[in-house]
Amino acid sequence: MNGPSDNFDEMRDPAGAVRPAYAGYAQWFDEQDRGWLRRKDREAENVFRRTGITFNVYSEQEAEERLIPFDMVPRIVSAGEWRKLTKGIEQRVRALNAFIHDLYHRQEIIRAGRVPERLLRNNEAWLPEMVGFTPPGGVYTHIVGIDLVRTGPNDFFVLEDNARTPSGVSYMLENRETMMAMFPELFTRVGVETVSDYPRKLARSLAACAPPKCEGKPRVAVLTPGIYNSAYYEHAFLADQMGAELVEGGDLRVIDGRVAMRTTGGYVPVDVLYRRVDDDFLDPLSFNPDSMLGVPGIMDVYRSGGITIANAPGTGIADDKAIYSFMPEIVEFYTGEKPLLPNVETFRCADPDSLKYVLDNLAELVVKEVHGSGGYGMLVGPTATRREIALFRRKLEAKPENYIAQPTLALSTCPVFTRKGLSPRHVDLRPFVLVSPDGVEITPGGLTRVALKKGSLVVNSSQGGGTKDTWVLKD
Amino acid sequence: MLGKTANGLFWMFRYLERAENTARLLDAGLRMALTRDVISAEEEWRSVIQASGQADAYRAKHGTYTGIQVWNHILRDGDNPGSVREMMRQVRTNARLVRNAISGELWSVVNESWMQIDGVLARPVGQGAVGEVIALVRRAGTLAHGAMVNSMLRDAGFNFANAGTFVERADNTARILDMKYYLLLPSLSYVGTTLDSGQWDQVLRSVSGDRAYRWLNAGQADSRGIVEFLVTDERFPRSLAFSHMMLRANLKSLAKMHGGEGESSRLIEKSCEMLGELTIERVFDLGLHEFLTGFMRDNADIARAIADDYRFLR
16 A cells, blocks of 8 residues: 555655645744644644534443544645636536436436436435425535545545535634634734635525525524534534524424424524435435424425425435446536546446456455445455455445445645654545525635544544644635 | 523523532531531531432432532432532533524533533542532533623523523522521521521521621521521522512513513512512411422422423423
8 A cells, every 4th residue: 555655745745845835834833842832732622622613422331522633734725726626616516406406307317328327216315306396596505515635736536525414614614713713823924715704605605595485584594403413513503603593303393384493482484494414304204204303394395485405305316426436427418518627436336347347456446335424334445454355345246236446546645743743644625615596606725634543544533534724825 | 592492591591500509508518517516517418418409319329418428429429310510511511502592602611611520520529629629610600600791692592591590599599498497487486586606607608698698787697687688688699589580670571572471471570579578477477488388389380481481392
């Protein structure tokens, strides 16, 4: 396996010289006293604990609130790099929305033979309830998180499209707040694009998608599964920042064709629901009948123009890993352009030739479940033991259509602060994209996830990854 | 505001008040026990457990009433759902639940207090540390109220938070008085007699009213003075009259915001009217214990009516 030294390092070139984007930071860093930096590093953790920026983890014994480790070295993207990225992201997000609309209407792309029909059949993310219905404003994915990885100076790839309920945006915002509180002088020396207006943009973008029955100023609410959900902090944070109500299923009820929330003064209609509850739990009458997290009858209200649900139900069909492999075709089909941001090369194990290749090269590949997420259920060939590979081979042979495989990428590295100084670790990047009838907005920044273990490629917070503040430099 | 949020604010402040009052009670008990012989110290700790409302749970585990056993039970026993640690956890859980209805300042003092208190209560509390723990809990209350007054929007949420505080405070003061009613006013002949100074001192300390009382009464203590002070004196912030006067003001403001008065408004008016006309003779006619029991019942009815009027749960 490639050690970090063979990979593209975002801060330094192979000769050890600091790259231009990091010049200002590196100079500042060299001037700082190491002992003081170490104290700051500990201080950061306290800031997060005091603010309560935690995620819930459940073990068999009890629930526990954990911190996602924060690394105080920023991940820096130059203005030029960012411009290129945003063009590619915007193209991709427009294509995603057109694709979802098409799937639930005329299915031109299937008729044209560019995407096989079998991908829709038996796909749990496909919702028949959405067929023939267009959401208010024509927007399906109000909020998208595009996961990017980098392998070289100009080589960014899309690793995953998160079109359901992408999370992590609160870390983008709180990481920046923490950095500004700890190192104010750094921000006077380096010009960094602001991220703090994301909640305002989100509120505006959601309000712009108000449903036909909305009267007056749209009332926005955030729907959370509740205080024990792992991302509850983020739900409360966004509601607070947007000035929206934070509701649970039990606060909502269908009254006179509207979804209404129980306030101290009676039931009041909600116009736009930013839901952080999965499709399956949204409406016990339409989907999972045992769901306590949703609102019985909300789908009928939705289809009759009484409420906007963001993201729209059924968008999961577009971020399936089997669909992912068709994204280049999808982008081209709807935009008429070549994709600006490439996919990672993907082998669909459903295809016999690909399956054979994958089985022959398991030790070199990353194999993922088509419907999995969070880094679970995957095999990282180069770091797996023989036994793990043998076990995985059996699973793969039993149900090849459940898997895709990708080459192990030489992910870029970015330094993290360790007791011994700076040391490179692998990173990825999730920019957050807002879609409204007024257009696509990409906040200059995002969530950088970092593998804290040396050499590790897994950046998921559930598996020991951390986060960094992400800087997009001003021109 | 969501009914659920109003409920969360109400209980956040009820639990905070209860935790703080429990700390006051322990503080007074601690002082009392230090100035007594062993036998009466046991008796004091028994009455502290009684007043904290945890007598049954305590008896289920312990046969004796030693200080260290009592304060560890009240502060941190894992089997005691009413322990201070558990109440502070409830304060914080409710604060998380209403995170978007409270200011960031209020949230962070509550969160920090919880982290500190949870930390010190993770291990048994010895003689040397108990005073510090009590101070920490009392400071948590002071900080939260300060942050609230300084930074919270004066909307319905502020009133629901205050309603929780004063419903709980009225209940707690009545409970503490009730713990010593047999000493304060066993019969009318006691009116005017001088009490065992230790006993009344403990009652006053339990509500942090010892200094205010001395100031107002030049050091003279009798049953009438103390009962009047804790029941009808609107100047003392932990008296029954003050608590219900404040509760009334907050419910009035809520009724105005919601365009109409409900059952809770009717009940608090009735209670304030009763307290306004109350004389010590009337209390004695009823019997202090009977009066306090009736008051606590009315107070609980008001809490229930608030929850109904403002759709806390349905």
